Amino acid sequence: MKLLFASDSFKGTLSSEQTMELLTKAAQEVFEGCDCAGVPVADGGEGTTDAVIAATSGEKIPVSVHGPLMEPVQTYYGKLDSSRAILEMAAASGLPLVERQLRDPRNTTTYGTGEILLDALDKGFTDISIAIGGSATNDGGMGCMRALGARFLDAKGEELEGKGSDLAKVAHIDISGMDTRIHDVTFTAMCDVNNPLCGKDGATYTFGRQKGGTPEVLDELELGMQNYRDVILREFGINLDEMPGAGAAGGLGGALLVFLKAALKSGIETVLDLIDFDARLEGVSLVVTGEGRTDWQSCFGKVMQGVGVRCRNHGVKVVALVGAMGEGAEQIFDYGICSMMTTVNAVMELDEALGNAEELYYKGALRMFRFIKTGMELKL
Numbered sequence: 001m002k003l004l005f006a007s008d009s010f011k012g013t014l015s016s017e018q019t020m021e022l023l024t025k026a027a028q029e030v031f032e033g034c035d036c037a038g039v040p041v042a043d044g045g046e047g048t049t050d051a052v053i054a055a056t057s058g059e060k061i062p063v064s065v066h067g068p069l070m071e072p073v074q075t076y077y078g079k080l081d082s083s084r085a086i087l088e089m090a091a092a093s094g095l096p097l098v099e100r101q102l103r104d105p106r107n108t109t110t111y112g113t114g115e116i117l118l119d120a121l122d123k124g125f126t127d128i129s130i131a132i133g134g135s136a137t138n139d140g141g142m143g144c145m146r147a148l149g150a151r152f153l154d155a156k157g158e159e160l161e162g163k164g165s166d167l168a169k170v171a172h173i174d175i176s177g178m179d180t181r182i183h184d185v186t187f188t189a190m191c192d193v194n195n196p197l198c199g200k201d202g203a204t205y206t207f208g209r210q211k212g213g214t215p216e217v218l219d220e221l222e223l224g225m226q227n228y229r230d231v232i233l234r235e236f237g238i239n240l241d242e243m244p245g246a247g248a249a250g251g252l253g254g255a256l257l258v259f260l261k262a263a264l265k266s267g268i269e270t271v272l273d274l275i276d277f278d279a280r281l282e283g284v285s286l287v288v289t290g291e292g293r294t295d296w297q298s299c300f301g302k303v304m305q306g307v308g309v310r311c312r313n314h315g316v317k318v319v320a321l322v323g324a325m326g327e328g329a330e331q332i333f334d335y336g337i338c339s340m341m342t343t344v345n346a347v348m349e350l351d352e353a354l355g356n357a358e359e360l361y362y363k364g365a366l367r368m369f370r371f372i373k374t375g376m377e378l379k380l
Contacts, residue, residue, distance in 0.1 A: 003027055004284045005038040006277070008303035009047050010292035010323050013357035016040040016051055022358065023288055023321075026365035030373055039275055041289075043303045044190030044267015045133040049088050053078040055275035061085075063119045065092045065112035068136040073097065077116050080274065085125040089113040089249055090134035093143075095211060098136045103212025105138035105204075105221060106165040110252050114147025121181045129270055130256065131190040132249040138164045138208050138221050140197070140228045141255020149178040150259060164250070167224025170231050175259065187262035190270045192301030195247035197240035197254050198226050203247035211250070225251065232258060268306030277310055286372070287311050287318040288365075289337070294320070296328025299335060308336030319372070321364055323353070341368045 007019040014022075020038030027036050040051035053060060060076040067073040077087035090096070092112030095103070113130075120128050137143070142152050142162035151174040152160045160166040196202050204213070204222045213221065228251070233239050238258055240246040245264040246254030256262035272278070281287070289307040291298065298304050304320055311318040312335070320332070320340040332340065343364035344353055353360065 001031055001285050002035040002283050003037070004280060004287045005036065006041045006287060006307050007290040007321070008041060008043065008292070010357060010361070011046075013292070013354050014361060016042065016047070017054060018358070019290065019361065022362045023365050026362055027369055030366065030369035037280070039277065039280055041268070041275070041277075041303050041307065042271055043301060043306070044131045044192060044271065046088070046090060048131040048190065048267065048271060049076075049078045049086050049091070052080065052086050052271060052274050056080045061119070061123070063116055065115040067097045067112055068093050068108040069098060069102065070109065070111065073112060075116070077120065079123075079125075083125060084127045084129075084274075085120045085123075086129045086131070086274065087116050087120070088131040088134070089252060090131070092116055093137050094134045095136040096134075098212075103136065104217065105136070105208050105211040105213045105250065106217060107163055108137045108211070109139050109143030109161065109163040110135070110137050110141055110249070111143035111147050111162060113252070114144035117144070118147055118179065121179060121185070126184060127186045129188045129190060129274065130262070131267060132252050132256075133190075133192075133267070135249040135252065136211055137252065138204055138211060138213070138225075138250035140167055140203075140225060140251035141249075141253075141259075142166065142170075142228075144252060145178070145255050145259050148182065148259075150175050151177060164221055164224070167221065167228045170228050173231060173235055178259070182260055187256060187260045188270055189245075189248070189253055189256045189262045189264050190267035191245045191248045191253050191264045192267050193248050194244035196243065197229050197246040197251055198222065199241065201247070202241075203251045206247065207250065266301050266306070268301055268303055272306055272310055277307075278314065281311065281314045281316050284316050287316055288321060288368075289318060290321040292323040293326055294322045294324070294329040294332060294340065295326030296331055298329070299331050304332055304337060305335045308332065310336075312336030319368065321361070321368055323357070341371075
């Protein structure tokens, strides 16, 4: 009997690697001598770089960049092999890097993300995947492109810094000085939203509030984003309001499309491809996946959906062990997940569940495997 474990992290408690260890311990207690393997997975959000590095035996490349407020930040990205690299924009331009009282999307920039890309170009990578979730920014990706040599100019021809408040000032974009190595690189942006650049479903109004934008600030930024959109349409012939995903990461998705010719792909699908998940299913009897909380949102580009569909396509059964189930959790059964159990074994406060996550997960895994063993022994 061969088991494969591919669970998302349980945010704030268990890493993907820890779930693999606990599942292995429980499985070998119930199915003595079973063959267990695990692979870290993520959906393109927090922890994606670490998961892919671990799954591919890659390495971390340290880099010094500027954060969302142009402060010094020490971070890293991943080397998967001689040609492939992976990075998270949140490592340089993420919301957790900005103290709550300083959060204002008019002042933040993706410049540091561009610096990571520049370092990857310097090291010769030609296939770069970028996870673009968790941003603190609403700069249309100007900062990122500026780090790569683009110049965003106002009506007087003076160069702008490339932060949110500059959107309304852009009159011309000069790409003559952009790093020419970008033309020899395949860029993939891991993106699981379809938001356009502007409008009620665009970058500003959909995501700006969580980045510190008040209603007044959001109105200001939306006007700026509309100006930015119009300049791009006039100078490059691309309408980012017609490009699904252009509004991701405060417009970084659109900038990656326009300036780097990036492909926007599902985060979980990209990760599963990078870790060669389909090949790992060879000879597998059962896959166990999971996440901290499952609800209707789990069916939209999350780990359980991606793993479930891949397993279904290969005729492999897959079950889930999750921390909790919310509204619409059962919809995940439409995506290849055969059954689902929770780790919580009694009525308890959230803090108690989080504080005892490891024990609850292990005992939940034991219950799950015992149910599976019972099912295998039934004579129908």
